[in-house]
Amino acid sequence: MRLAILGTRGIPANYGGFETFAEQLGARLVARGHDVVVYCRPHYVPTTLKEHLGVRLVHLPTVRHKYLDTVIHAGLSAAHAMGQRYDAILMCNAANALVCTLPRSVGTPVALNVDGLERNRTKWNRLGRAWYRVSERLATWVASAVVTDARVIQHYYEDRYHCPSVFIPYGCDVGGDAGTGTLDRFGLRSGDYVLYVSRLEPENNAHAVIAGFEASGLDRRLALVGDAPYADEYKALLRRMAGPRVVFTGGVYGEGYRELQSHAFAYVHATEVGGTHPALVEAMGRGNAVVVHDVPENREVAGDAGLYFDARTPSTLGAALRQLDRDPALVEALRTRAIDRATALYSWEHVTDEYEALFGRLQGARGSKIR
Numbered sequence: 001m002r003l004a005i006l007g008t009r010g011i012p013a014n015y016g017g018f019e020t021f022a023e024q025l026g027a028r029l030v031a032r033g034h035d036v037v038v039y040c041r042p043h044y045v046p047t048t049l050k051e052h053l054g055v056r057l058v059h060l061p062t063v064r065h066k067y068l069d070t071v072i073h074a075g076l077s078a079a080h081a082m083g084q085r086y087d088a089i090l091m092c093n094a095a096n097a098l099v100c101t102l103p104r105s106v107g108t109p110v111a112l113n114v115d116g117l118e119r120n121r122t123k124w125n126r127l128g129r130a131w132y133r134v135s136e137r138l139a140t141w142v143a144s145a146v147v148t149d150a151r152v153i154q155h156y157y158e159d160r161y162h163c164p165s166v167f168i169p170y171g172c173d174v175g176g177d178a179g180t181g182t183l184d185r186f187g188l189r190s191g192d193y194v195l196y197v198s199r200l201e202p203e204n205n206a207h208a209v210i211a212g213f214e215a216s217g218l219d220r221r222l223a224l225v226g227d228a229p230y231a232d233e234y235k236a237l238l239r240r241m242a243g244p245r246v247v248f249t250g251g252v253y254g255e256g257y258r259e260l261q262s263h264a265f266a267y268v269h270a271t272e273v274g275g276t277h278p279a280l281v282e283a284m285g286r287g288n289a290v291v292v293h294d295v296p297e298n299r300e301v302a303g304d305a306g307l308y309f310d311a312r313t314p315s316t317l318g319a320a321l322r323q324l325d326r327d328p329a330l331v332e333a334l335r336t337r338a339i340d341r342a343t344a345l346y347s348w349e350h351v352t353d354e355y356e357a358l359f360g361r362l363q364g365a366r367g368s369k370i371r
Helices: 017-031 069-081 098-105 126-142 151-161 181-185 206-216 232-241 254-262 278-285 296-305 314-326 328-345 348-365
Strands: 002-006 035-040 055-059 088-092 110-113 145-148 193-197 221-225 246-250 266-269 290-293 306-309
Touching (some): 002 017, 002 069, 017 035, 017 055, 017 088, 017 278, 017 348, 069 088, 069 098, 098 110, 110 126, 145 348, 151 296, 181 254, 193 206, 193 254, 193 278, 206 232, 221 254, 266 278, 278 290, 290 314, 296 306, 296 328, 306 328
Parallel strands (some): 110 145, 193 266, 266 290
16 A cells, blocks of 8 residues: 655654654655655755655654644645555644545545543644634544544544544653663663653643652652753753752664663653553553553553552652652562563554554545544
8 A cells, every 4th residue: 555644843853752753653664665755844854864764754844833834744645645556544633634625526535543631631722722623623524444542532533523533652662772872972771760750841740750759768869851842931940859869861763762672670751641641651662660650541551550649649640659669579470470461462563563553444444434
């Protein structure tokens, strides 16, 4: 099949979950004999790069603005895709629902991965939240198939919009080890740091993680991995809160990211908005003891492999970290459960199987909706 992935910043992944998803899925589909294109934004992917891991890259301009970047680039990508005779398109992000109408108008089926409930993020103003709310509704009308990566989000679309969706989770690499060069760069020792990975935005609760870690009194370090555009004030707050044992690495990708995930004492996940969060799935795949903010989306992913806390009360995180510090047997039990759960539910090969089957169904449906 001739396939295209739109709505991300592009690959190689150097920003977030959708980009890693496009890279992992695209490369695996190419390995299975498909022709795959990923559309890229110039300020994330060099325009001189034409191919990555066998995936062809198309570079189109956009406007670098918090509220326009994604939708404008997706619109230009969708317009370009109209003339390419793709067998199916995967559009990422519910905000891009409206532009799905362009390729569909020429008979190209479009699966829309809606992600989580983005309108709940505090970074959006009233207009941004309204756009996401309207886009949720549009997604149920204009996409050939709506894809949800968490059962919680699947049930939301069913209950609110009476719209069935195709459930396909996010994926991860399972097991494996990695070097320690990145640890050395940030002054970290294997097995002696707590890891947190997320965009540094308020609803991802990095401030609660810092407060909980400081309250724990652990003689270890906390590595905060991530960054965020348009969040300078919040990042400044985090740095004021942080003691000398807190390390800000910024965004780390590729092998460096795998190294950090492979050598942590424990991984803390504190997000409260969205569906399946990539960093949590990846931490489980690497065999981490995961400590997780207790909301339905996170509990769905971690299940019995997680130790839970309430980010609204950072002292509960401190207590959980002290419990792990005192109980090595619990740490090992959580690591084993994490690997087992990731293997059973979240391997990239399983995810690729599901998307490949969906694209085949879309190709054969001749424009009809898929549920």
